Amino acid sequence: MKAFWEHGYEATGMAEIIRITGLNPGSIYAAFQSKQDLFLAALDLYGDFNRAAVERQLAKHSNPLEAIRDFFRQLAATVAGPSGKRSCFLVNSALEVARHDKAARKLICANFQSIEASFRSTLERAQAEGDLAPGKDPRALAATLMVFIWGLRVLGTTSPTPAQTEPIVAQVLELLK
Amino acid sequence: MKAFWEHGYEATGMAEIIRITGLNPGSIYAAFQSKQDLFLAALDLYGDFNRAAVERQLAKHSNPLEAIRDFFRQLAATVAGPSGKRSCFLVNSALEVARHDKAARKLICANFQSIEASFRSTLERAQAEGDLAPGKDPRALAATLMVFIWGLRVLGTTSPTPAQTEPIVAQVLELLK
DNA sequence: CTCATATTTGAACGAACATTCAATTATGTG
């Protein structure tokens, strides 16, 4: 998973995976049909970690809107930090693989939709509690936040500073006011 | 350029480029040092096209804010259309190549910054003309719009419908009010 | 311990990879 995440699908050779895992080719091919199959399993594993991390973040504060704000403030820091260039394995794969591989696209979309649903329900909770204006559309807002997350991941590959990422996040949080 | 755009750097073989161009290996290597060199030239060419297209769009309307609104409405349609999965060659390369290749990163960043500057000056013009509220920060807004563009490109790889992309763009345009 | 079943081993496979270069053909000048 780490190898595919770091170098991408095409740039990662089976030889490297064999070296990293310490397994022999035969053992790997006994467990996975092909490199592509192994990649999908790695992507799926990452997706589970990712989804769990997002849900943990959103459950961190009792105030739903504050949880979202905190999520994005943290994302601004991550993206500007040393791990920003690593980006998100799902986003990387959306652009490198999902465009041509249907199975990968399906997996990635499902994960994105799950996270979007978490944001949506958090926004709905905020609206029910009166923190989010009644006129706002949680569905459209959640979809917009997702787009924004992906955009920040792209920004991360350009080695931005916190001084660059923070005002951007501040702008997005304007949408929640 | 089209081959690298469509399949990415790693997945595009020199054999395919030889086939598409109708040139022989020797001729290509007489003009370009290596596959990487050729890729950078392709990326640079795309960058010029892209920058020109954005500036054409922003100059389309005399009203600067309307030009930006039109740009994003058009982007929403493009991303939801058949060419949406192709995404943007610069964004694709930011995630696939720029993370490890310094030359590519520099080229991509320069192009992004140039486009961001166009948005910023357009926003400043809108502010000078009284269309954009005096309290808004054109610099932060321009950076935020860039992040949204990138995010929309990622969204494009998930085969979205116009019904999905349009409300998102509507949200973004809220920031300009 | 015995033996059938699983698992692991690592050498070997053909295919595809980026790249090279001596031979050939085209070009432009006088």
Added chain:
DNA sequence: CACATAATTGAATGTTCGTTCAAATATGAG
């Protein structure tokens, strides 16, 4: 036309790619 220079040709290079498989080893039940 003659001739120096430039460009093109395409077969061949060694390497690395994903993948296979027969042989060797480990495992667990009786």
